[in-house]
Each structure stands twice: as C-alpha cells, then as structure tokens.
Amino acid sequence: MEVVIVPDAKEGGELIAEAMAALLRRKPDALLGVATGSTPLPIYEALANKVAAGAVDASRARICQLDEYVGLPAGHPESYRSVVLREVVAPLGLGADSFMGPDGAAEDLQAACDAYDRALAEAGGVDLQLLGIGTDGHIGFNEPCSSLASRTRIKTLTQRTREDNARFFDSLDEVPHHVITQGIGTILEARHLVLLATGEGKADAVAQTVEGPVSALVPASALQLHPHATVVVDEAAASELKLADYFRATYAAKPEWQGL
Ligand SMILES: N[C@@H]1[C@@H](O)[C@H](O)[C@@H](COP(=O)(O)O)O[C@@H]1O
Numbered sequence: 001m002e003v004v005i006v007p008d009a010k011e012g013g014e015l016i017a018e019a020m021a022a023l024l025r026r027k028p029d030a031l032l033g034v035a036t037g038s039t040p041l042p043i044y045e046a047l048a049n050k051v052a053a054g055a056v057d058a059s060r061a062r063i064c065q066l067d068e069y070v071g072l073p074a075g076h077p078e079s080y081r082s083v084v085l086r087e088v089v090a091p092l093g094l095g096a097d098s099f100m101g102p103d104g105a106a107e108d109l110q111a112a113c114d115a116y117d118r119a120l121a122e123a124g125g126v127d128l129q130l131l132g133i134g135t136d137g138h139i140g141f142n143e144p145c146s147s148l149a150s151r152t153r154i155k156t157l158t159q160r161t162r163e164d165n166a167r168f169f170d171s172l173d174e175v176p177h178h179v180i181t182q183g184i185g186t187i188l189e190a191r192h193l194v195l196l197a198t199g200e201g202k203a204d205a206v207a208q209t210v211e212g213p214v215s216a217l218v219p220a221s222a223l224q225l226h227p228h229a230t231v232v233v234d235e236a237a238a239s240e241l242k243l244a245d246y247f248r249a250t251y252a253a254k255p256e257w258q259g260l
Helices: 010-025 041-052 081-089 108-120 159-168 201-213 221-226 244-252
Strands: 004-007 032-033 063-067 067-069 128-131 153-156 178-181 193-195 229-234
Touching: 004 010, 004 244, 010 041, 010 108, 010 128, 010 193, 010 229, 032 178, 041 081, 041 153, 063 081, 067 081, 108 178, 193 221, 201 229, 221 229
Parallel strands: 004 229, 032 063, 032 128, 128 193, 193 229
Antiparallel strands: 067 178, 153 178
C-alpha cells in the first residue's frame, strides 16, 4: 500500500486526476470506477479540466458506479446514478452509454446485484477504482463487519452513515436504509484501488485502514490485501498516522516515471 500525504484536497484531486489521465493515455477505453460523496469532487473537476484543456482524451473512457441507494424514485437527484451522471459522465463529455451501475429500483434486487458483478467482469474488469471512506471505515457501502470476500449485494446502512449522508437530503428520514454496494471482494478485483480521504473527521478511519489490522470491522483495511492500493490523504486526515514521516520521505524519493 502506498500512502501519499498532500497539503489539501485540491492537490489530492489533481494528483489522482493525473493518474487517471495517464491511464487513459495508455488505455483510452479504461473502465474507471467512481465513488460518490463530497471527497472525490476535486478529482472529477481536475479531470474535466484536463479534458477541456486537451491534455487527455476521455472520449472512449467507460465509467462504472460503486454503490447505489435502494428505493429512491428513478431520476432522484441524490441517487448515485444521477450523481455520477451529473458529476462525472457529463463533465467528461460522455453519454449515458459510457456508464454502468447497479439498478437500485429493480424488483429483484439480488438479481440486479448478480447482474452487475457479471457486467463488470464482462466489461473486462475495473482498471482503476476510486474510493472514499466513511467515518466508520466503510468503502462503497460496505459497513463494518461486511465480509472481506463479499460480492455486490444489498446492505443496511448504519445510523451513523445515514446521519453523515443526511446533508444530501431534506431530512434524515429521507435517507434510505438499504443500498446496493459492490462487495469488498468485488472491489478488490479492480486493478488499481485509489482511496482519497480529506479532513480531520477521517483521521481515525484512515489510521485504522492503513496501520490497523485487516479486519471486517474496518472494511477499508481490506486495501492491505490488494497488490496495488494507493491511499491519498491531506494533512488533517493523516494526523493520526504513526508512520506519516516515513510515508512523506518515501513519496519524496519516488521516481517520477513510476506514477501512482
Ligand atoms: N457510499 C459513499 C461512499 O462511497 C463514500 O466514500 C462515503 C464518504 O463520503 P464523503 O466523501 O462525502 O465523506 O459516503 C458514502 O457512504
């Protein structure tokens, strides 16, 4: 696992957007797994700026979703499908046909989960999966005690996650209890995992993810099992890392050609 400490969220976004651009230059039709929440927004902005400036051609990129609420009416502005179309797909100049995600409104939800896992595999697998982290250490919507081998499935949100996400809705009551999420086993199949965490509120979850034991209690700690995982944190989110100085020195000495 590589840990990169950046001064702030904007620099983290720029660094990750450049890694995505480099991937698209090597593989123009790369399948990019994207995350929702506030944290990755600087990444999407930086990548869209690169596309607008002609620094990278994203016209053949494919975008896939990490997770989804269950039961929101089709087209609800806070469904993750709507969010990804609005924040990622449209700014990159892509159409909805470049996008895939699980169907949170399906009648048979488990069948929709299985179909999504199959679709990801048939698409050749995810090349780079962006991740945020919940204050309780969740990735996607894999809440604490999710199986580290889990596949895409239905989960029930913790009260803490519902409260964290209530800011996107008119009230806490409107935050769904149920979600579909790529499983931890599904996420671990992506070729490169890139987690961005910013702000003091994530410091404890980041420390447990990077320096704690691999544990279902902290789902993000499963990144320790992945051969190519990058954790990008700002100073505030890095504030509880015991090895922060080592991570800084390692990154400062990193050969430029290596990329993330
Ligand atoms: N399902 C999403 C996660 O993918 C995201 O990482 C998390 C943190 O969001 P934020 O970046 O807004 O803190 O929120 C939700 O729970």
